[in-house]
Amino acid sequence: MSEASVFPNWRKALLGDVASCTLGGTPSTEIPLFWGGDIPWMASGDVHLRRIHDVPGRITKAGLTSCNATMTRPPAVAVGLAGQGKTRGTVALTLRELCTNQSIALLKGDQKNLLTEFLFHNLERRYEELRARSSGGGRGGLSKGILEQVPMELPSLPVQSKIAEILDTLDAAIRGTEAVVAKLKAMKQGLLHDLLTRGIDANGDLRPPQPEAPHLYKQTPLGWLPREWDCLELGAITRELAQGWSPDCPSEPALAHEWGVLKTTTVVWSGYQEHENKRLPEGLRPRPHLQVEVDDILITRAGPSSRVAVVAHVPATRSKLMISDKLYRLRVSGEQNPAFTAAALSSIAVQREIGKTISGMAESQTNISQATLKPLPVPVPSKWEQDAIMVGIEAQSQKLKGEEELLNKLRLQKSGLMDDLLTGRKPVTDLL
Secondary structure: OOOOOOOOOOEEEEHHHHEEEEEOOOOOOOOHHHEEEEEEEEOHHHHHHOEEOOOOOEEOHHHHHOOOOOOEOOOEEEEEOOOOOOOOOOEEEEOOOEEEOOOEEEEEEOOOOOOHHHHHHHHHHOHHHHHHHOEOHHHOEOOHHHHHOOEEEEOOHHHHHHHHHHHHHHHHHHHHHHHHHHHHHHHHHHHHHHHHHOOEOOOOOEOOOOOOOHHHEEEEOOEEEEOOOEEEEHHHHEEEEEEOOOOOOOOOOOOOOOOEEEOHHHEEOOEEOOOOEEEOOOOOOOOHHHEOOOOOEEEEOEEOHHHOOOEEEOOOOOOOEEOOOOEEEEEEOOOOOHHHHHHHHHOHHHHHHHHOOOEEEEOOEEEOOHHHHOOOEEEEOOHHHHHHHHHHHHHHHHHHHHHHHHHHHHHHHHHHHHHHHOOOOOOHHHHO
16 A cells, blocks of 8 residues: 555555456447347446446347456456546446456455455545556556555454445445435526526515416517516626736735736636635736626636636625636626626526627637627516525525535545545544
8 A cells, every 4th residue: 555554463465365356358349249138248437436236338148258258246346447537547346246348357355355345445545546556657557467466454354344334334425415415406407497587476486487377478588588577788787897817827826915816717607716816926016906896797708618608606705806818707787686697697598698609719719708798688687586586596505505515524534534444544443
């Protein structure tokens, strides 16, 4: 391992001495008879599933016998052997009998010295080490020979079992929280769509959908909107639309007392990220008129098409942060709720309209201009309704934020426990 165990009674061994290693194979893709059977066949990308209950690939018995693929009973640790992306060195635990392609190795502990479940967590922690051991360096690949020479430090089987059990429990909590986060994100998207197309009536309820109550809606450039709403050009509700400045700055962020220039990564769909800035070099005078303030709306102006027209409202910010040349700063008139306007600009209907105006010859070099933003149609309910809509959106956002914070806490807890338990730094008995 990359760090020595603090327990002298942990046994040192090479992985090949305490585990079997099975390589896979791929039937010829030119022979249809080999494919579409009932034998599970794991492809390289499937390692990212982490816990393999099933895989989409299927081959026939004829396909299996035509290549080096071997059926392996669970549990086994699947290791990605090749690839310049994240696959090489990534591990997963197989929980069903299957075979794999030639770019995956299946490892099984001998159960006398090494438990397969312990091996899974051990190698998961050593992802960077496995990639560094690849033949050919960072662009190379792993092999059976390389894996068999990986050094192991092994506590007793009861300790291995308890470590695996503790980390499995945390994994289950993380998976459960990930599912909650995914559900809340989907619910938020659905709520955003409903609130930004149906709004809230005088009783505080969502209006019925347009097909159920057509008399409550009117046709607009953005589609059907409530009759009480206006559909105005963005310029009509804007008091300022400014573009920033991009001096040559060092990569480190500005300290609290220093001036900084915001990067485009300040603006992401999850919200404003003030830490994504670069320190203004000494000798350059700041431009205070470009400083970001609370309730500004930031829009990415240029870059890859997926990063153009990303919108974020600024609910709070430190001082002395200026917008860059690739950002627009939008300030709305006093009759508008800035958070609502930002949400409206993020809506599917408005983003579709923005997409029609994006210019640029290459996918990586696109931009939007002030001339195309100002006539952009945006929904404009009454100020009361804007505020009510944002109360609903904020309540859902807070639920999501709470679960995301819990997820981050669980991941950090797991990372710390892996470092402590898998190196022997903390005896497992301390957690019993």
